[in-house]
Amino acid sequence: MGYIVVRHMATQPLDRELKKGSAELLILSLVESRARHGYEIGKLIEDRSEGTLSFRVASLYPLLYRLEARGWIQGRWVEKAGQRRRRFYKLTREGRTVLAAQRRGWQQFAEAIRRITGIEYA
Amino acid sequence: MPDWKQAIRERLQGVNLAGARESEIVDELAQHLEDRYDALRSAGASESDARRQALEELNESQLTEELRKLRRPVSPEPIGVPTRGSYVSGFVGDVKLALRNVRSKPAFSLMVIGMLALGVAGNTAIFSIFNGLFLRPLPFPESERLIDLDETAPKWNLHYTGVSNPDLFIWREHNSTFDGMAFFANGSLNLSDTGTAQRVDGAQVTYNLLNVLGLKPALGRAFRPEEDRPKAPHVVMLGYGLWQRMFRGDRNVLGRVLKLDGEPYTVIGVLPPEAVFPDRADIWVPLAADRDPAQSTGWYLNGVGRLKHGVSRQEASADLLRVHKAMIQSGWKDNEITSPILTPLRDRYLGDFRGISHILLGGVAVVLLIACVNIAALMLVRGGARSREIAIRTAMGASRGRVVRQLLTENLVLAVAGGLLGVLLGKLCLVGMISLMPADNLPHWISFTMDARFAPSA
Numbered sequence: 019m020g021y022i023v024v025r026h027m028a029t030q031p032l033d034r035e036l037k038k039g040s041a042e043l044l045i046l047s048l049v050e051s052r053a054r055h056g057y058e059i060g061k062l063i064e065d066r067s068e069g070t071l072s073f074r075v076a077s078l079y080p081l082l083y084r085l086e087a088r089g090w091i092q093g094r095w096v097e098k099a100g101q102r103r104r105r106f107y108k109l110t111r112e113g114r115t116v117l118a119a120q121r122r123g124w125q126q127f128a129e130a131i132r133r134i135t136g137i138e139y140a
Numbered sequence: 141m142p143d144w145k146q147a148i149r150e151r152l153q154g155v156n157l158a159g160a161r162e163s164e165i166v167d168e169l170a171q172h173l174e175d176r177y178d179a180l181r182s183a184g185a186s187e188s189d190a191r192r193q194a195l196e197e198l199n200e201s202q203l204t205e206e207l208r209k210l211r212r213p214v215s216p217e218p219i220g221v222p223t224r225g226s227y228v229s230g231f232v233g234d235v236k237l238a239l240r241n242v243r244s245k246p247a248f249s250l251m252v253i254g255m256l257a258l259g260v261a262g263n264t265a266i267f268s269i270f271n272g273l274f275l276r277p278l279p280f281p282e283s284e285r286l287i288d289l290d291e292t293a294p295k296w297n298l299h300y301t302g303v304s305n306p307d308l309f310i311w312r313e314h315n316s317t318f319d320g321m322a323f324f325a326n327g328s329l330n331l332s333d334t335g336t337a338q339r340v341d342g343a344q345v346t347y348n349l350l351n352v353l354g355l356k357p358a359l360g361r362a363f364r365p366e367e368d369r370p371k372a373p374h375v376v377m378l379g380y381g382l383w384q385r386m387f388r389g390d391r392n393v394l395g396r397v398l399k400l401d402g403e404p405y406t407v408i409g410v411l412p413p414e415a416v417f418p419d420r421a422d423i424w425v426p427l428a429a430d431r432d433p434a435q436s437t438g439w440y441l442n443g444v445g446r447l448k449h450g451v452s453r454q455e456a457s458a459d460l461l462r463v464h465k466a467m468i469q470s471g472w473k474d475n476e477i478t479s480p481i482l483t484p485l486r487d488r489y490l491g492d493f494r495g496i497s498h499i500l501l502g503g504v505a506v507v508l509l510i511a512c513v514n515i516a517a518l519m520l521v522r523g524g525a526r527s528r529e530i531a532i533r534t535a536m537g538a539s540r541g542r543v544v545r546q547l548l549t550e551n552l553v554l555a556v557a558g559g560l561l562g563v564l565l566g567k568l569c570l571v572g573m574i575s576l577m578p579a580d581n582l583p584h585w586i587s588f589t590m591d592a593r594f595a596p597s598a
Contacts, residue, residue, distance in 0.1 A: 056172055057172045057176070075198060076202040076206070077206070080202075080206030080209075084206075102171060103167075105164075105167075123531035123532045126532055127532045127535055
């Protein structure tokens with residue numbers, strides 16, 4: 019089960035657990051500053067990664083529901099004038115704590131990989 | 141505009157979501173497909189192409205699989221081990237990972253295991269002794285009903301004097317609280333058989349001792365009342381150990397005539413292995429006490445009684461005191477000095493060890509507590525040093541529960557290793573402690589082996 023489609027990679031896809039962990043981190047990061055709906059989240063991931071990462075409906079929404087069930091994000095239907103009714107997701111207090119921990123972990127993980135492989139990140 | 145909702149509902153068939161929940165999901169996914177359709181149209185795709193591409197995103201079995209999982213409560217998923225499979229395979233994976241972590245920090249692991257082993261070893265050894273002395277039942281049926289019978293004489297400054305012949309008969313015949321009372325006197329005799337002679341420990345017992353203890357002969361029969369009288373024919377019961385050692389378990393030993401202190405005695409039975417009381421008695425002969433007061437030889441008997449069902453020791457004491465005082469009124473002046481004293485059988489023979497056993501038990505409990513506190517401190521220090529590792533695990537998708545489970549498994553591995561080593565060390569300590577015990581002070585029927593009671597203490 020992959021949560022993200024990784025394009026243009028010369029090697030095999032990253033380990034399943036790694037992908038899963040990074041997918042959660044990406045979503046939590048995107049709803050940190052403000053609430054977003056599912057399509058916007060998927061679009062932002064694809065745009066900001068310049069097409070390297072992309073979500074499909076079949077993987078994005080189940081993950082959103084899972085994060086919601088864990089209490090890390092909260093979804094709410096919003097109907098604005100002149101716009102379609104959409105479900106917006108915002109970060110919860112618990113999600114904020116998880117996000118902070120995941121960020122620290124990824125920094126340390128990336129640093130550890132860098133020390134071993136010599137790969138420099140931008 | 142395509143009917144997205146209908147297409148989505150078709151694909152969600154079989155997922156069996158709750159009505160309201162399914163409706164929400166259909167609305168949300170339809171919204172997404174509509175956004176996607178609009179984007180594709182804006183990019184120049186034809187209506188049919190845009191519709192087909194948007195719907196393609198739904199055509200993955202992953203969607204229904206994932207939504208099915210969401211019907212179940214969210215559970216923490218393992219890291220570093222397969223996420224699917226039984227709890228057993230997950231646990232095995234946890235244990236493997238735990239063993240790897242334990243091996244990666246040998247100094248820390250050895251320190252924890254060592255401290256735990258020392259604490260457990262002390263408890264194992266001391267608890268085994270306490271268990272043997274005070275918890276394990278005596279080897280007799282309903283042993284809690286067995287009471288030691290004796291007399292006390294404060295005027296003579298004697299806590300225990302022994303029981304006199306007259307008291308034996310009067311107590312036995314006039315009490316109303318015992319199913320049976322038996323008396324005995326320890327001694328040693330010269331036993332000779334076909335020319336060889338040896339000194340053996342024995343006991344003179346009233347005919348009903350085996351019955352009071354709740355035992356049956358291993359071979360032959362018990363003494364009869366008529367054999368327990370002065371000048372009755374001499375008969376003897378062999379202890380099980382003596383029967384095995386001297387006669388190699390020969391069943392034809394019955395009827396054989398042995399010489400005890402030069403007198404011929406006929407073997408009428410063999411005691412069962414459980415007949416370990418009176419202590420160290422290899423042979424039993426009838427006491428054959430004389431009820432004639434003129435023949436009384438003072439206070440020399442030990443007694444044991446089996447209380448009737450539902451009778452307490454206090455009630456039995458009052459009953460015997462009543463009988464004893466009635467004897468004074470009948471002219472037994474000696475009974476003005478003595479009075480009956482009843483003690484639980486175990487306390488009579490082991491009561492002296494109770495105080496020291498409790499002190500030792502408390503001591504080793506404190507040692508174990510100190511070991512646990514030290515281990516907790518070590519764990520805290522190690523936990524701080526592992527924060528980076530835990531952060532990486534969390535980043536890779538491990539939930540908090542999953543990390544806790546892994547840490548608990550590591551602690552379990554350390555605890556099992558420390559516990560097993562502790563039990564082994566404890567057994568060695570126990571052997572050493574038993575060898576240092578004064579053998580004469582402890583009854584032979586006490587054994588210090590481990591049993592089911594040991595588990596909660598360890």
